[in-house]
Amino acid sequence: MTIDATDRKILAALQADATLSLADLGKQVGLSATPCWRRVQRLEQEGYVRRRVALLDRAKLNVDVTVFVAVRTSKHSAEWLEEFRRVVADIPEVVDLYRLSGEIDYLLRVVIPDIKAYDAFYRKLIERIELQDVSSMFAMEEMKSTTEVPLSYVKT
Amino acid sequence: MTIDATDRKILAALQADATLSLADLGKQVGLSATPCWRRVQRLEQEGYVRRRVALLDRAKLNVDVTVFVAVRTSKHSAEWLEEFRRVVADIPEVVDLYRLSGEIDYLLRVVIPDIKAYDAFYRKLIERIELQDVSSMFAMEEMKSTTEVPLSYVKT
DNA sequence: CCTCAAAGCAAAAAAGCTTTCCTCCAACCC
């Protein structure tokens, strides 16, 4: 139920590297394999660890370009929202989709090979759903990108 | 060196779930464990798989709020850029940092517990480095967020 | 039809995970 300093160390280690053996993980946090295993087990069961995944190399897979797409719309019905969610979430090039407060209604993060492919993506998008205003911001450089969340705010 | 349809299936499976045993992974892609293992080995060696990590539950860890921070600056020297990169990348609440083209110079994705904590983060940021213009967009809803990249553009 | 290389398979060895059973320590009750 609650998270102590050792649990935090385990979570920090696992979100940095999920390939660690229980023996090594235990060494890092000052436990032997068994109690370490029990804690990991509990952290997974209680949902602190949601999943373990492989992170792939975008450049090698030819999706090296990131574009942020800011969407504004005049449609605000629940039906339109559901339709929009369904359509956009189903596009594999869209890796993130947020509903925002303020000027921009939705922000998409899209990964594609190049600008030409972005144009194809863009056409596909506006053909599938009506949007009032779409503006694209191309990333020149990915200066930081991590799946590791800060653990300093965890309630013990 | 090159990626065939089976490799693609393996990558797709691993970026969805890295806990699969080689036997199960092999079953999914139509191989027995050994050739499957060899392919995974190769994919890791050649860098297609960069790392395996655990994805944690943000809500449970009290960092459920996402804020996008758009930064504009008048400083454009290489020194300032390096300083900015260093300062911002070192802040654990900043999970993504992109340099963009266009109006906005930099876009940060920041995860924190609540608006109060965001204010603390914001003060810390502007105290550490000089920025011309900072505007914050709060995420009302995370409609999609995945680490899985599309594999349809892979060069075979 | 033979040869060679690439890829697959099966079985054995190694490594790591999971279980079981103990011990230790601290809190609590009498």
Add this chain to the structure above:
DNA sequence: GGGTTGGAGGAAAGCTTTTTTGCTTTGAGG
């Protein structure tokens, strides 16, 4: 104080999975 209970850690054994090794199959080129 002395005994009891519960929670946490640890060692060893059993079991599963990964990794290695050596052999077989398949298919292309001569």
